[in-house]
Amino acid sequence: xxxxxxxxxxxxxxxxxxxxxxxxxxxxxxxxxxxxxxxxxxxxxxxxxxxxxxxxxxxxxxxxxxxxxxxxxxxxxxxxxxxxxxxxxxxxxxxxxxxxxxxxxxxxxxxxxxxxxxxxxxxxxxxxxxxxxxxxxxxxxxxxxxxxxxxxxxxxxxxxxxxxxxxxxxxxxxxxxxxxxxxxxxxxxxxxxxxxxxxxxxxxxxxxxxxxxxxxxxxxxxxxxxxxxxxxxxxxxxxxxxxxxxxxxxxxxxxxxxxxxxxxxxxxxxxxxxxxxxxxxxxxxxxxxxxxxxxxxxxxxxxxxxxxxxxxxxxxxxxxxxxxxxxxxxxxxxxxxxxxxxxxxxxxxxxxxxxxxxxxxxxxxxxxxxxxxxxxxxxxxxxxxxxxxxxxxxxxxxxxxxxxxxxxxxxxxxxxxxxxxxxxxxxxxxxxxxxxxxxxxxxxxxxxxxxxxxxxxxxxxxxxxxxxxxxxxxxxxxxxxxxxxxxxxxxxxxxxxxxxxxxxxxxxxxxxxxxxxxxxxxxxxxxxxxxxxxxxxxxxxxxxxxxxxxxxxxxxxxxxxxxxxxxxxxxxxxxxxxxxxxxxxxxxxxxxxxxxxxxxxxxxxxxxxxxxxxxxxxxxxxxxxxxxxxxxxxxxxxxxxxxxxxxxxxxxxxxxxxxxxxxxxxxxxxxxxxxxxxxxxxxxxxxxxxxxxxxxxxxxxxxxxx
Amino acid sequence: xxxxxxxxxxxxxxxxxxxxxxxxxxxxxxxxxxxxxxxxxxxxxxxxxxxxxxxxxxxxxxxxxxxxxxxxxxxxxxxxxxxxxxxxxxxxxxxxxxxxxxxxxxxxxxxxxxxxxxxxxxxxxxxxxxxxxxxxxxxxxxxxxxxxxxxxx
Numbered sequence: 001x002x003x004x005x006x007x008x009x010x011x012x013x014x015x016x017x018x019x020x021x022x023x024x025x026x027x028x029x030x031x032x033x034x035x036x037x038x039x040x041x042x043x044x045x046x047x048x049x050x051x052x053x054x055x056x057x058x059x060x061x062x063x064x065x066x067x068x069x070x071x072x073x074x075x076x077x078x079x080x081x082x083x084x085x086x087x088x089x090x091x092x093x094x095x096x097x098x099x100x101x102x103x104x105x106x107x108x109x110x111x112x113x114x115x116x117x118x119x120x121x122x123x124x125x126x127x128x129x130x131x132x133x134x135x136x137x138x139x140x141x142x143x144x145x146x147x148x149x150x151x152x153x154x155x156x157x158x159x160x161x162x163x164x165x166x167x168x169x170x171x172x173x174x175x176x177x178x179x180x181x182x183x184x185x186x187x188x189x190x191x192x193x194x195x196x197x198x199x200x201x202x203x204x205x206x207x208x209x210x211x212x213x214x215x216x217x218x219x220x221x222x223x224x225x226x227x228x229x230x231x232x233x234x235x236x237x238x239x240x241x242x243x244x245x246x247x248x249x250x251x252x253x254x255x256x257x258x259x260x261x262x263x264x265x266x267x268x269x270x271x272x273x274x275x276x277x278x279x280x281x282x283x284x285x286x287x288x289x290x291x292x293x294x295x296x297x298x299x300x301x302x303x304x305x306x307x308x309x310x311x312x313x314x315x316x317x318x319x320x321x322x323x324x325x326x327x328x329x330x331x332x333x334x335x336x337x338x339x340x341x342x343x344x345x346x347x348x349x350x351x352x353x354x355x356x357x358x359x360x361x362x363x364x365x366x367x368x369x370x371x372x373x374x375x376x377x378x379x380x381x382x383x384x385x386x387x388x389x390x391x392x393x394x395x396x397x398x399x400x401x402x403x404x405x406x407x408x409x410x411x412x413x414x415x416x417x418x419x420x421x422x423x424x425x426x427x428x429x430x431x432x433x434x435x436x437x438x439x440x441x442x443x444x445x446x447x448x449x450x451x452x453x454x455x456x457x458x459x460x461x462x463x464x465x466x467x468x469x470x471x472x473x474x475x476x477x478x479x480x481x482x483x484x485x486x487x488x489x490x491x492x493x494x495x496x497x498x499x500x501x502x503x504x505x506x507x508x509x510x511x512x513x514x515x516x517x518x519x520x521x522x523x524x525x526x527x528x529x530x531x532x533x534x535x536x537x538x539x540x541x542x543x544x545x546x547x548x549x550x551x552x553x554x555x556x557x558x559x560x561x562x563x564x565x566x567x568x569x570x571x572x573x574x575x576x577x578x579x580x581x582x583x584x585x586x587x588x589x590x591x592x593x594x595x596x597x598x599x600x601x602x603x604x605x606x607x608x609x610x611x612x613x614x615x616x617x618x619x620x621x622x623x624x625x626x627x628x629x630x631x632x633x634x635x636x637x638x639x640x641x642x643x644x645x646x647x648x649x650x651x652x653x654x655x656x657x658x659x660x661x662x663x664x665x666x667x668x669x670x671x672x673x674x675x676x677x678x679x680x681x682x683x684x685x686x687x688x689x690x691x692x693x694x695x696x697x698x699x700x701x702x703x704x705x706x
Numbered sequence: 707x708x709x710x711x712x713x714x715x716x717x718x719x720x721x722x723x724x725x726x727x728x729x730x731x732x733x734x735x736x737x738x739x740x741x742x743x744x745x746x747x748x749x750x751x752x753x754x755x756x757x758x759x760x761x762x763x764x765x766x767x768x769x770x771x772x773x774x775x776x777x778x779x780x781x782x783x784x785x786x787x788x789x790x791x792x793x794x795x796x797x798x799x800x801x802x803x804x805x806x807x808x809x810x811x812x813x814x815x816x817x818x819x820x821x822x823x824x825x826x827x828x829x830x831x832x833x834x835x836x837x838x839x840x841x842x843x844x845x846x847x848x849x850x851x852x853x854x855x856x857x858x859x
Contacts, residue, residue: 062801062838192797199802200790202738202778206803209737217732242721260732261741262724334742334750334803334837383740383803384837418743612797616840620800623839646747646835655828657841 043121050161053085057095058110061382063675064613065110066195075186076122078146091357091377102358106390108577108673123176132166190612207353207380210340212411218403219264222253225639227280227502238267248406255403280502281639292432292453300495301471304481312447312491316438325700326515327633329428335383336421339400342411347374353382355390363394367401387507392461423641428508429455431515443531448492455505456498479516484546510676513576521572521684548580548604556582556602570688572681578672579605583681587689592705596658606669615662621678627652629683712780722768727751729767738778738806749834752807753777759814778806789813792851800838808834812848
């Protein structure tokens with residue numbers, strides 16, 4: 001268990017560096033907890049034992065912040081990464097996201113949002129250590145330098161650990177200068193992950209691994225359809241199971257609390273439950289598809305518009321139209337959702353893998369009837385997040401707090417089964433796109449009309465006030481409304497319908513780009529063929545004002561070389577989260593099955609902190625996107641989700657893994673995101689390759705041939 | 707019930723049909739073995755039973771009485787196992803949740819096939835899911851582990 005904040009500060013003398021940076025944007029909803037900290041808050045602590053401890057304001061969920069953020073500090077502090085220990089920060093206002101104003105991990109933003117702050121932390125500590133040493137040696141601080149965990153002046157040399165106590169007494173420098181990028185030794189160096197040793201040994205602690213004295217485990221029976229409510233229940237059979245301690249009703253259903261998971265699960269399965277299903281029982285995927293199709297024929301909220309689309313269409317020499325469909329998807333992180341809570345006298349403690357510390361803290365405080373600062377959030381490693389552990393409703397945390405409140409004083413861990421996870425909602429929404437494009441005599445678009453239908457993720461959340469403008473959820477149209485193809489078309493209109501449904505939806509790795517990139521990149525391929533042009537050359541022409549799109553396209557195509565015999569090729573390029581990615585997929589189709597052999601990626605993510613991490617995230621994005629393209633689909637019948645576990649919601653397996661190559665464009669531009677950006681281009685690249693192989697256009701995910 | 711886990715004799719009081727996974731995790735505190743699906747679909751719960759990789763989430767504890775159970779915690783005594791070293795050198799892990807199961811599956815493969823072919827690696831590791839998509843590195847790490855183990859005197 002990582003140290004709590006109090007223990008951290010009590011852990012002996014040493015240099016503690018912390019400060020707050022005013023966020024550029026602050027959500028009014030969080031004003032209550034966003035007041036100045038009662039004491040300086042630590043991002044970095046240097047101990048007399050030479051330890052350098054970095055506190056992460058972001059959650060490690062596989063994307064590599066456990067390594068990247070310490071790299072930023074080490075670069076300025078002048079120490080080796082091997083000297084650094086890493087911990088998740090507690091939930092506290094100073095750790096608020098520098099851009100979003102609440103403590104959170106998401107939107108592929110951890111690196112760019114901390115690029116200044118973490119380097120400044122390292123530089124401040126370095127300056128204080130230098131001043132401490134200069135004071136001891138009675139020399140000018142300017143004549144000393146820091147290197148490899150020491151301060152040096154001529155023959156004089158003192159380690160950071162020996163200087164920590166003296167440095168601690170010095171005032172924090174008001175302003176520090178950061179290194180010139182040409183002097184970087186760590187930033188830009190491929191660096192292996194710092195969390196590997198504990199993860200390969202099985203020692204890394206995930207939420208599910210939390211064990212506390214006297215802790216009980218709960219499994220919850222939830223409504224079988226979305227929006228259903230409990231009418232009545234009988235727990236006699238559940239209580240008869242050995243190990244079951246109590247059965248409690250909570251707003252989301254009925255929790256069986258037991259000595260261990262197995263008893264809790266058997267107890268949950270033995271409950272006799274009667275539900276009031278409500279209108280959710282009428283949900284049918286096929287009917288919803290038909291409704292979406294009908295809706296697409298009516299005008300929606302305007303996301304992007306220019307010129308006169310009807311007039312443009314009239315001048316077209318050729319018109320193409322297509323409809324695209326995307327299913328609901330579960331995030332399915334390998335670690336099922338879980339949360340451990342102790343509601344005690346005067347406060348609560350929460351142990352969980354979360355992407356949304358501030359949300360969880362506020363929600364817990366409200367349910368437990370305490371102040372937010374009386375709620376301690378212990379962030380564990382996340383066994384995958386992908387957006388599912390960033391719920392504006394705090395669904396899995398709030399439920400656990402309700403259960404813990406019912407057994408107050410006793411810590412209780414609420415565990416979701418895999419079935420609970422797959423059927424529990426908070427899905428990537430189902431989407432339908434209708435696109436109609438008119439081509440001019442030169443073969444390029446003169447009119448572009450695109451209608452998007454799908455549930456809003458932001459609607460009804462605390463983010464709505466800030467991010468939902470004029471009925472338009474930007475996350476629904478990102479990648480479409482700002483597509484370089486759309487923008488290059490003089491007459492265009494992209495509009496949006498956001499139907500309401502009891503099915504909870506959520507951001508799923510790369511959010512809107514999961515569907516908008518597919519439509520843009522497969523339809524542009526289709527337009528190129530209709531115009532009798534090479535799809536790569538066609539894109540190059542449309543990217544004449546988009547140098548970074550063009551750069552990654554050229555690099556990927558160049559590195560891919562000619563395809564091997566028997567392989568068909570598809571290409572896709574997409575910008576998301578401030579980064580640009582092109583993917584070239586080499587595919588074969590045999591016996592009705594699509595086999596992806598090789599994927600060459602080129603990425604321009606601006607200043608690249610850790611090339612090894614960038615490579616890993618691109619590989620990861622390819623697999624995540626390929627799983628959705630080949631397999632991912634949730635369907636509802638009579639309101640029930642038909643899939644339940646990995647046998648009917650399959651993931652890509654090792655024998656299907658293509659060879660993935662990653663090439664990084666050298667860049668001095670501002671850093672973009674990396675965790676999500678590999679996902680959007682893979683499905684369209686593969687679909688375009690399948691067209692090259694078979695002549696068949698794939699317009700519905702997951703792909704079905706024949 | 708008497709169990710032999712990581713070379714130690716352990717006594718547990720558990721229903722006979724309780725899966726080994728939950729006995730390890732909730733009764734013995736060995737949380738390195740993970741729960742992912744509960745139906746032998748994902749391999750996160752992989753442990754060794756008499757040296758062979760098995761799915762502990764569907765294995766009733768009564769079936770392992772008297773047999774040698776090895777978990778990620780007991781894979782190596784002292785130094786890291788060559789598979790764990792290879793995993794670090796190839797920078798395999800991301801979220802890391804599935805990796806104890808992957809490592810146990812790889813170690814069981816290498817115990818019987820010290821120089822596995824690519825096809826054998828694919829066949830042995832395809833039962834283990836990784837949502838972060840570290841498969842390419844897993845393949846490389848298994849090959850490297852075979853090398854590391856071969857170099858040992």
